Amino acid sequence: MTSDLTEFLADHRATEGIEEFCAEAAALLGPQEVVRDATALEKASCDWAHMSPILSAKLPAGRAEVVLRPTSHQQIPGLLALAHRHRIPVTPRGKGTGNYGQAIPLRDGAVLDLTGCGRVLDAGDGWIRAEAGAKMSDLEAHARTLGQELWMFPSTFGTTIGGFLSGGSGGTGSLVHRTNGDGFVQELTVVPCTADAEPFTVRGADALPYIHAYGTSGITATATVRLQRARDWSGLFAAFDDWRPATAALSDLVRLEPAPRLASLDEAGLVRAFQPDPALDPAALSLRAIVEAGAAGTARAIISRHGGRVLEVRPAPEGPALVSSLSFNHPTYHLMKAEDGWFHLEIGGDVLLGDPAEIRKIFPGTLLHLEGMRSGTVGMLMARYEDEQTVYDGIAALEVLGVGVHSPHNWYVDRRVDLVRSAARAADPRGLLNPGKLPAP
Incomplete structure (x- = not known):
């Protein structure tokens, strides 16, 4: 290139x-x-x-x-x-x-x-403030020195806070806290592309037009996000032979108290694409969770009750880090790295907890990755790629089954678009910020 x-x-x-x-x-x-x-x-x-x-x-x-x-x-x-x-x-x-x-x-x-703007600027009880280029891993490490931790962080832990807020959506911690637009952000300092480029501050709900907006409504210079009390987490790794008992266990883990930080389920075809590890059985479905150490016994009982096998409960930092690294879109990455010819869709809906046979009729050879959420099951669908039209025909068919679909095969802003457009009119009157990413009305 x-x-x-x-x-x-x-x-x-x-x-x-x-x-x-x-x-x-x-x-x-x-x-x-x-x-x-x-x-x-x-x-x-x-x-x-x-x-x-x-x-x-x-x-x-x-x-x-x-x-x-x-x-x-x-x-x-x-x-x-x-x-x-x-x-x-x-x-x-x-x-x-x-x-x-x-x-x-x-x-x-x-x-x-913006990676050179990487300082953690300040922190207090329940909050941390950093420059847009600060890595999420640095924010988490700083919070830990104060006995706190981030509400959520992306599965790519080296991502910057500005990138996660401007282009990301959810991650580890989303099981309870949903997305980065659902209360994670306390305050943003935003720089407009205007004659004076005078920075301005937005707080709470007023920050929404600048979250997942790709910088089209102004460049995030600093961000203040929520922290919570730090907990002693462990990574729990279990194996199942069948889909229905595995998803039943996932549903019960999601309701566990205290709440896990993350819970994921992968089919064996995906597990085989991961790096070999004693905590992963390449011949079985893999159910993984980041659970508070004191709740590991209850989590084990859930796995056993649904006929699964606990392969390992691995303490921090290795256990939770491995679970997080295999969450959200990372199984897609591992599969595509192992073998060419796949595409993926972001999917949602509790219909995914049932028999996936109807989904496989639409996309033969489908492999599923699920994330347990208290707000409803989400995940990734991976299937063999034929052509663009087949993908979009399949999306329509999935929606008939009750599977919610968000296509990742576009480069334009597709959340809160009206709010973003309104903010962009003031912050970018000449349309110079990441042009081509904000759809015209």
């Missing part, structure tokens, strides 16, 4: 004003933080959208012309004021672990790499 990018840069007509913009950005950041070499531009023009065979055929649709690397959230306003004046598109980026192309610059211009 590097040679292709080099040719692109040689042949492509540069965004008007990009040279003047880069020179002024270098005066603000220092020349070393305004990067234009082909390797850096290649990396900044991609994320994990190649997980989708539909998106990988269409992206990247644009290429970064410059990567800006601020080292403090206080430098962001100056950069966005410059972008506004020179009319340069700006695409924000964290660690680039998103799967939907949200960090890919569809209209070229500048990629704003």
Whole structure:
């Protein structure tokens, strides 16, 4: 891809004003933080959208012309004021672990790499404040020194807080707390792309237009999110031979008190794609949970009552870390790494707890990954890819069965779209923030 990018840069007509913009950005950041070499531009023009065979055929649709690397959230306003004046598109980026192309610059211009803005700024009882580029693992570690822990964190634990809020949705802790838009965020400092780029603060429900908005309604500079009392967690690993008793056990684990931090179920075809581990039986369904150490005995009894086998209860940090690393979309990653030719869908509904035979009639060879939630079962469906139309015909058929489907095969904002559009009109009057990601009315 590097040679292709080099040719692109040689042949492509540069965004008007990009040279003047880069020179002024270098005066603000220092020349070393305004990067234009082909390797850096290649990396900044991609994320994990190649997980989708539909998106990988269409992206990247644009290429970064410059990567800006601020080292403090206080430098962001100056950069966005410059972008506004020179009319340069700006695409924000964290660690680039998103799967939907949200960090890919569809209209070229500048990629704003926020990983250098990585400080934990402050913390107190029930809250922690950090720059957008701070890793979730650093927030959790800091909270632990205070006897607290994050409400939730993504399965890719090295993700930045800004990336998780701007492009993510749920993760470890969602079993009780649902998504990152359901009370996790206490406060955001947002920078608009306007003439003065004056940062503003939003709190509580007023933060919703900036969550899962891909930066189209303003760039998150700092975030304050919720903490809870730290607990002593263990990872519980069980094996089942049949789907119905496994899902029954999953449902009971979800209702366990104190509540688990996460509970996942995978079919054997997925387990075989994971790295071998004594806690995983590649010939059986794998039911895993992060449970409070004192509740491990009750969790064991649930597994036994439904005919399962507890393979291991592994203490922290290894046990919970392994359970979390195999949650949400990570089974998809492991399967696709092991074998080509798969696609995935985000699915939901308690109908998934029943016999999956009807689902397999729609997508033969389906493999299912479930996440137990008190708000309702969610998960991932993985099946062999034929063509784009077959995928969308199958989605319609799944919905007839009562399976809720969210397609991950798009790069545009699809949550709270009206709220995001309203906020973007004020924060980005020239449409320069991650252009192409916010659908037109």
